[in-house]
Amino acid sequence: MDVRVKICGLTRAEDVAAAGRAGAAYGGFVFFPRSPRAVSVVAARALALEAPVGLAKVGLMVDPEDALLDAVMAEVPLDMVQLHGSESPERVAEVRARTGLPVMKALGIASEEDVGRIALYGRVADQLLLDAKAPKGAELPGGNGLAFDWRLIAGRRVPVPWMLAGGLTPDNVARAVEMTGARQVDVSSGVEAEPGLKDAAKIEAFVRGARGAEVVPKL
Ligand SMILES: O=C(O)c1ccccc1N[C@@H]1O[C@H](COP(=O)(O)O)[C@@H](O)[C@H]1O
Numbered sequence: 001m002d003v004r005v006k007i008c009g010l011t012r013a014e015d016v017a018a019a020g021r022a023g024a025a026y027g028g029f030v031f032f033p034r035s036p037r038a039v040s041v042v043a044a045r046a047l048a049l050e051a052p053v054g055l056a057k058v059g060l061m062v063d064p065e066d067a068l069l070d071a072v073m074a075e076v077p078l079d080m081v082q083l084h085g086s087e088s089p090e091r092v093a094e095v096r097a098r099t100g101l102p103v104m105k106a107l108g109i110a111s112e113e114d115v116g117r118i119a120l121y122g123r124v125a126d127q128l129l130l131d132a133k134a135p136k137g138a139e140l141p142g143g144n145g146l147a148f149d150w151r152l153i154a155g156r157r158v159p160v161p162w163m164l165a166g167g168l169t170p171d172n173v174a175r176a177v178e179m180t181g182a183r184q185v186d187v188s189s190g191v192e193a194e195p196g197l198k199d200a201a202k203i204e205a206f207v208r209g210a211r212g213a214e215v216v217p218k219l
Contacts, residue, residue: 003182003184003210004025004163004183004185005022005023005024005186005207005210006024006025006027006186007019007024007187007206008028008030008058008165008186008187008188009028009060009188009189009192009196009198010027011039011043013046015198015200015203016047016055018198018200018204019203020051020052020054020055022200022204022206022208023211024203025054025056026056027055027058028186029044029047029076030143031068032061032140034140036196037143037188037195041072041076044072045075048078049077056079057077057078057080058078058081059072059076059082060082060084061084062083062084062141063083063085063086063087064083064085064095066098069081069099070098073101078099079102080101080102080103080104080126080127081095081101082106083095083103083104083105084129084142085141089120089121089123089124096124096125096126102126102127103124103126104126104127104128104129104163105124105125105128105129106128106129106130106141106165107129108131108132108134108141109131109132109153109166110148112152114133114152115153115156119159122158122159122160126161127161127162127163128162129163129165130153130158130163130164131165131166131186132144132166142165142166143189144166144167145188145189145190146166147168147172150164153180154179154180154181155181161183161184162182164176164177164184165187167190169190169206170190170202170208170209173187173190173209173213174212174213176213177210177214191203191206
C-alpha cells in the first residue's frame, strides 16, 4: 500500500537527501527555537533548495507570529505550513490566507474530547496531523517520541487528508498503520541517531515498514 511518509526535523543536507532517496513524500523543517531540530531561516532555505523533486517541503511552526511567518515565507520555498501549537481554527484560516499555502494543523490526541476537535479543525485546515499530546510541562509540544492510544482514532472519519504521528519507529509503523488506517505517517525522533541528526538506515527502514503495512483498520 502506498503510505506517504513525512520525515520531520531535517537539519542537514545529507538527511534531506536520505529522505528523498528512501521515497519520503514530505520533509519537515522545524522553526521552533527550543527544539533540538530547529533550523534558521537561512539554513532552511539552503536545505529546501537542495531538496529532491518529489519531496514536499513542510515548515513546522508553533503559535507563530506574523513576523515569523513572513520571514519564513520570504526566504524558504515551502509547499505546506504545519501548525503545532494551540492555534485556534480562526488562526489556522488566517495563516492559510497570509501564506497562500496549504496548512496542516497538528492535534494532540489523548481522549475522546481531543478526537472531537477533528471535525472542528477539519473545516479550516487542508490536512490534520494526529499526534500524541505532549505531557504537562514538556519542553516541546511534539517530537517527544511518545505514542497515543491508536484505538482512539481507529476507523474514525477524518474530513480531510491526515497523518498519524507520535512515537512512530521502523518497528511499530506497520502496526500503527494497520490499526488506524492511516495513509500518511510522520516521524521525527524515531529515525534519529541523536536529537536533531537523522539516521539514513532508520529512515529507509521506516519507509519500508510503512509501505509494507496493509491499510485495513483491524479494530
Ligand atoms: O520535532 C520537533 O522537535 C518538534 C518540535 C515542536 C513541535 C513538533 C515537533 N515535531 C513533530 O512532532 C511529531 C512527533 O514526533 P516524534 O516522531 O514522536 O518524535 C513529528 O512527527 C513532528 O511533526
